[in-house]
Amino acid sequence: MRIVVCxxxxxxxxLPSSQFKIDPGSKRQQPNGHPLVISPYDENALELALQxxxxxxxxxxxxxxxxxxxxxxxxxxxxxxxDEAALIxxxxxxxxxxxxxxxxxxxxxxxxxxxxxVLCGCESGDWADRIIGPILAEALGIPCVTYVARAEKxxxxxxxxxxxxxxxxxxxxxxPLLLTILSHESNVPRYPKVKDIMxxxxxxxxxxxxxxxxxxxxxxxxxxxxxxxxELTLPTRESRCEFLEGEPGGQVASLxxxxxxxxxx
Amino acid sequence: xxxxxxFAKVENGVPSRSTLELLGGAQKIAAGLEEPVTAGLLxxxxxxxxxxxxxxxxxxxxxxxxxxxxxxxxxxxxxxIGRTAEPRVILLPGDSLGRDLAGRLAFxxxxxxxxxxxxxxxxxxxxxxxxxxxxxGGKAIAAIVPKAFPVVATLxxxxxxxxxxxxxxxxxxxPVEAPLDGAQAGTRLVERVQEETTGVKLEDAQVVxxxxxxxxxxxxxxxxxxxARVLKGxxxxxxxxxxxxxxxxxxxxxxTGKTVSPDLYIAVGISGATQHVAGISGAKTIVAxxxxxxxxxxxxxxxxxxxxxKAILPPLIARCRELVGG
Ligand SMILES: Cc1cc2nc3c(=O)[nH]c(=O)nc-3n(C[C@H](O)[C@H](O)[C@H](O)COP(=O)(O)OP(=O)(O)OC[C@H]3O[C@@H](n4cnc5c(N)ncnc54)[C@H](O)[C@@H]3O)c2cc1C
Ligand SMILES: Nc1ncnc2c1ncn2[C@@H]1O[C@H](COP(=O)(O)O)[C@@H](O)[C@H]1O
Numbered sequence: 001m002r003i004v005v006c007x008x009x010x011x012x013x014x015l016p017s018s019q020f021k022i023d024p025g026s027k028r029q030q031p032n033g034h035p036l037v038i039s040p041y042d043e044n045a046l047e048l049a050l051q052x053x054x055x056x057x058x059x060x061x062x063x064x065x066x067x068x069x070x071x072x073x074x075x076x077x078x079x080x081x082x083d084e085a086a087l088i089x090x091x092x093x094x095x096x097x098x099x100x101x102x103x104x105x106x107x108x109x110x111x112x113x114x115x116x117x118v119l120c121g122c123e124s125g126d127w128a129d130r131i132i133g134p135i136l137a138e139a140l141g142i143p144c145v146t147y148v149a150r151a152e153k154x155x156x157x158x159x160x161x162x163x164x165x166x167x168x169x170x171x172x173x174x175x176p177l178l179l180t181i182l183s184h185e186s187n188v189p190r191y192p193k194v195k196d197i198m199x200x201x202x203x204x205x206x207x208x209x210x211x212x213x214x215x216x217x218x219x220x221x222x223x224x225x226x227x228x229x230x231e232l233t234l235p236t237r238e239s240r241c242e243f244l245e246g247e248p249g250g251q252v253a254s255l256x257x258x259x260x261x262x263x264x265x
Numbered sequence: 266x267x268x269x270x271x272f273a274k275v276e277n278g279v280p281s282r283s284t285l286e287l288l289g290g291a292q293k294i295a296a297g298l299e300e301p302v303t304a305g306l307l308x309x310x311x312x313x314x315x316x317x318x319x320x321x322x323x324x325x326x327x328x329x330x331x332x333x334x335x336x337x338x339x340x341x342x343x344x345x346i347g348r349t350a351e352p353r354v355i356l357l358p359g360d361s362l363g364r365d366l367a368g369r370l371a372f373x374x375x376x377x378x379x380x381x382x383x384x385x386x387x388x389x390x391x392x393x394x395x396x397x398x399x400x401x402g403g404k405a406i407a408a409i410v411p412k413a414f415p416v417v418a419t420l421x422x423x424x425x426x427x428x429x430x431x432x433x434x435x436x437x438x439x440p441v442e443a444p445l446d447g448a449q450a451g452t453r454l455v456e457r458v459q460e461e462t463t464g465v466k467l468e469d470a471q472v473v474x475x476x477x478x479x480x481x482x483x484x485x486x487x488x489x490x491x492x493a494r495v496l497k498g499x500x501x502x503x504x505x506x507x508x509x510x511x512x513x514x515x516x517x518x519x520x521t522g523k524t525v526s527p528d529l530y531i532a533v534g535i536s537g538a539t540q541h542v543a544g545i546s547g548a549k550t551i552v553a554x555x556x557x558x559x560x561x562x563x564x565x566x567x568x569x570x571x572x573x574x575k576a577i578l579p580p581l582i583a584r585c586r587e588l589v590g591g
Contacts (some may be wrong), residue, residue, distance in 0.1 A: 013402050017539060020404040029401055040522075086350055098368070098378070122364075123521060129366030129380050138372040143337065146365045149514050161456065163514040164361040165468065165523070167460035171452045182521065185510030199488065226377030226413040233406050236359070241553070241569045248576040255552065256584050258568055259565025264472070264529040264550050265496060265585065 001058040001175070002115045003049045003155070005082070006105055006136070008039040009066050009073035013125035018232070027232040029126065038073045041078075041121030043189035045181035048151060049119055050081045050190070055153065059083050059114055065093060065104045071205050079192035086112065090210040095222030098131050103220060105132070106139035107139035107213040116175035117158065122147045122182045122240035144175045149184035268303045269295055270352035271320070271432035272343065275310025280318065282468075283358035288318045290356055290385060290420050294394070295319075297387030300353060305346040307331040312438050319431035324350050326443045335450045344373050345443040352415045354394065359419035367419045367508070377413040381421045389517070402520055403539035423468065423524040423547050439512050460513045463491055465499040467516065472498030472525045475518050475539075478505035479534020479555065480574065486512055488578040489533060495585045501525065503535045519544035519578045537562025553570065554578075 012035045038046075047062045060082040062077035064070045088104045096104070102198035109115060118140065120133035126165040130146075137144035149170040154172065160179055162169045181187065192200070210217055218224065244254040261265045269291040274281040276544055280288070291302045301321040306312060308331050312323040326342040343366065348357060355370070357363040359381050371378035378480035384397035394411065396418060400407045451565065467473065474489045474496075493500045501518040502511070520540040526547030533554045535541060542565050545551065554574050563569045570577055 013540070017404050020401065022405060026408075029405070082327070089433045097295065099372070126377045128400075128402070128520060129378075130364050131371070131378060131380060134365070134368035135372045138369050144365075144369070145270065145336075145363060145452060165515065167458045167513070167515050169457045170455040172455050173452045177451070182514060183504065183508045185508060188508065217399070224369075225381055227409050227411050227416070229407055230410045231408040232400065233408075235399075235406050237564060238482065239564050241566045243558075243563075243569045243571065248572055249580055251570045251572060251576060252584055253287065254508075255568060255581065256588070259529065259550070259552075260588075262550050 001052060001056065001117060002056060002113070003053060003060045003117045003119065004058060004109055004112060004115045005042065005046045005049045005077070006061050006118070006120045006132070007042045007046065007062050007064045007073050007077055008121070008124050009036050009064060009070040010039045010124065011035070012128045013081065014036050022232050027229045030174065030213070036069060037070065038076060039121050039125040041123060041125070041181055041183060044183045044187040045121055046077055046080060046082065047187045047189045048181055048189070049117070051187070052117070052151070056100040061086065063105060063108050063112070064088070065101050065108075068207070071207070074205050075200045075203065076192065078203055079196045080190055081196070084205075086206045086208060088208050088213060088259045092210055092217040092221050093124040095225065096220045097227060098129050098135055098224040099226060100220035100224065102132050102139050104213065104215055105136050105208070107215045108208065109140060111213050114176065118176070118178040120178065120180045122180040133178060137178040138175070140178065142178055143173050144180070145171050145173065146179045146180045147182050148179045149182045149231065152177055266353040268301045268322075268350065268433060269298065269306045269354045269356065270347070271356045272348050272358070273304040273306050273310070273315055275306065278311065278314070280314055282427065283360060283422060285318070285420065285427035286425045287356045287420060288320070289353050292319060292428050293425070294354070294385050294387050296390065298353065298392055303350055303352060305343065305350070307342050309382060312436065316434045316436040317430050317432070318428045319434065319494065322350070323436060323438045324441050325438060326441050328443060328445050329469055330445045330447060332472040333454065334362070335454065336443055337450050340366055340369055340373070341445060341449060342443045343370055346441050347374055349439070355415050355417045357417065357419045358420045360362060363419040371417040374415065374417070375413075376415055376417060377411045378417040379409050379411065381417045382418050383421050383424050384565065385400065385418070399543060403543040407485050421524060423526040427475040441474050455536070460515050462500050462516070463493045463498070465497060466492070467501055467518070467523055470499035470525070471527050472496045472529045473501050473525050474498055474531045474533065475501035475535060476506055476533045477503035477510070477535030480506065480511070483511040485534070485574065486580065488574070491576060492582050492585065495582060497588055498527070498529070503541050532562050532566070533578070535562055536560050537565060
C-alpha cells in the first residue's frame with residue numbers, strides 16, 4: 001500500500017495565550033522563535049500510516065508545502081518511520097489560500113506516483129480551515145472520508161470510522177482514497193528513537209520548486225486567493241472568576257447557593 | 266442571480282436546529298444585502314416549513330439515493346442546486362456534514378470558502394460581506410472578506426441564534442434535476458453507531474459536566490455521569506480525555522469537538538486550553554474545579570473551586586440529589 005501523509009509545520013499551538021503576538025503586516029502569528037512542530041493531527045495521520053504499512057508491505061511518504069524550515073518536520077516524520085519525504089517550497093507560494101496549497105500537494109502527489117491512500121490531519125493547528133483534505137481529494141479525483149478516528153484494511157478495501165455528532169459511522173472505500181484523521185487512542189504518535197533521529201538528520205530531503213512539480217505560478221500565491229484576511233486581532237477576555245474558599249464541604253455549599261441564585265439548578 | 270442560500274434539513278416535520286441557525290445567520294444579512302433568502306432541500310421535507318422562516322424560494326432535489334447520507338451523492342445534488350440558484354452566499358452548517366462537503370463544494374463551484382464563521386456583517390453602503398472567525402485555536406479573531414462568489418461559508422454550531430418565524434408566508438418551489446446513479450458513490454456505509462451516556466444530547470443539554478486529563482482515568486467519569494443524571498445534564502470531555510480513550514470522541518467539547526451552550530457548564534480537571542474554551546463560549550455560567558489555582562480555566566470561569574475533584578464531587582452530588590429530591 002502506497003501512502004502519502006500531508007504534514008504542515010506550524011508554531012506550537014499549545015503555547016499559552018500570553019505568548020501569542022500578531023504580526024500586523026502579514027496578519028499572521030509572529031514566529032518570535034517559538035518552537036515549530038508538526039500540526040498535531042498530522043502526527044496522528046502519520047502514526048496511522050505507519051501502522052497500516054507495518055501490517056503488510058507498503059511505503060509511506062511525508063509531503064509538506066512550506067518554507068525551508070519545514071524540512072525539520074519532515075525529518076521528524078522520517079525519524080518516526082516514514083520511508084520518503086519531500087518538501088514543496090517556492091517563493092511564489094507565499095500567501096496562498098487552501099486552493100493554492102492543495103494544488104501544490106496534488107502536483108507533488110502526482111510526481112510521487114499514484115498512491116493508494118492519502119492522509120491529512122482533520123484540521124490544522126493554526127488556522128483549522130478543515131478543507132485542505134477534502135479539496136485535495138477533489139483535485140486528485142478520489143473519494144474522501146473526514147474526521148476519521150481509526151481505519152483498517154478489510155478485504156482489499158479500507159474501513160474508516162468517521163466521528164459524527166451522535167457517535168460514529170463506518171465507511172468502506174476501495175483505494176485510492178483520502179482520509180482526514182482525528183486523534184484517537186489507536187493513533188497516539190510514537191516517539192522516534194534517538195538512533196532514528198540521528199539517521200534522519202543525515203537523510204537528504206528532496207525539495208521541489210513549482211517548476212519541479214509542473215505547477216504554473218498562476219495557480220498559487222496571494223494574487224489568486226478567493227478570500228482575504230482583512231484583519232487579525234486578539235480577543236478581549238475579562239477575568240471574572242469568583243473563587244469559593246474553605247473546606248470541600250463549605251466550597252460545595254457556597255457553590256450550591258451561587259448556582260441557585262443564578263437559577264441554573 | 267443572488268440571494269443567501271441555506272442548505273436546509275427538515276426532520277420529523279420541523280427544520281433541524283442547524284437549519285434554524287443557518288436561517289438566523291441568513292436573516293441577519295438579508296436586509297443589509299437587500300437579497301432574498303433561498304434554501305435547498307434534498308428529499309421530500311415540507312417546503313412550507315421553510316417559507317414560515319422567510320425563505321422565498323426552495324430548490325429541491327428529490328431522489329431515492331438521497332435518503333441516507335452519502336457524501337458524493339449529496340455533493341452532486343448540492344452542486345446542481347448551487348448552479349441553478351446562483352446565490353451570492355451559500356451557508357452550510359459547521360458540523361460533520363459541513364466538514365465533509367463545504368470544501369469540496371467550493372472546489373467544484375471554483376469559489377471561495379470561509380469556515381467556522383461566528384459572525385457576518387454587511388457593509389452598509391458598499392453591501393460587501395465580512396465574516397468573523399476564530400484562528401490559532403481561539404487565540405485570535407480573523408475578519409475575512411470574500412473575493413469570489415458565490416462564497417461558501419460554514420457557520421460554527423450553537424453560535425447564531427435560531428431564526429424566528431416570519432409568520433404565514435408562502436414561497437416558490439423549484440425542482441432541480443440531478444441524474445444520480447449509485448455508481449457515483451465512492452464510499453459505502455457499513456454501520457452507524459449511536460453513543461450516549463446519559464440520554465440527554467450534549468449539544469442540547471442545559472447542564473454539561475465535562476472531564477479532562479485531571480480525572481486521572483476513565484473511572485473519574487463515573488462521578489460526572491452520576492452528577493449529570495441528578496442534574497438531567499450531559500457529560501462532555503476535553504481532547505486529552507478522549508485521546509486517552511476514556512470516553513468516545515463524540516463526547517469531546519472544543520474546537521475539534523462540539524460547541525455547547527448550556528446554562529451551566531462544569532469543567533472538572535480541565536486546564537482550559539483555548540481550543541477547549543472555543544467550544545463553551547455560549548455557556549452562561551461556567552464553573553471550574555481544578556487543583557491548580559493558576560489553571561487558565563479560571564480565566565473564563567465565573568465560579569471556581571480550587572480542589573481535588575475526588576473531594577468535591579461526592580458532596581456536590583449528594584447536595585444536588587437532596588435538592589432535586591425535594
Ligand atoms: C488543532 C487542535 C484542536 C484541539 N481541539 C480540542 C478540543 O476540541 N477540545 C479540547 O478539549 N482540546 C482540544 N485541543 C487540545 C488542547 O490544546 C489541550 O491540549 C487539551 O484541551 C488539554 O486537555 P485537559 O485540559 O484535559 O488536560 P491538561 O491540560 O493536562 O489539564 C489537566 C488539568 O487537570 C488538573 N487536575 C489534575 N488533577 C486534578 C484533580 N485531582 N482534581 C482537579 N483537577 C485536577 C490540572 O491542574 C490541569 O489543569 C486541541 C488542540 C489542537 C492543537
Ligand atoms: N502546507 C501544508 N503542507 C502539507 N499539508 C498541509 C498543509 N496545509 C494543510 N495541510 C494538510 O491539510 C490538513 C488540514 O488543514 P486545514 O484545511 O488548514 O485545516 C492538515 O492537517 C494537513 O494534513
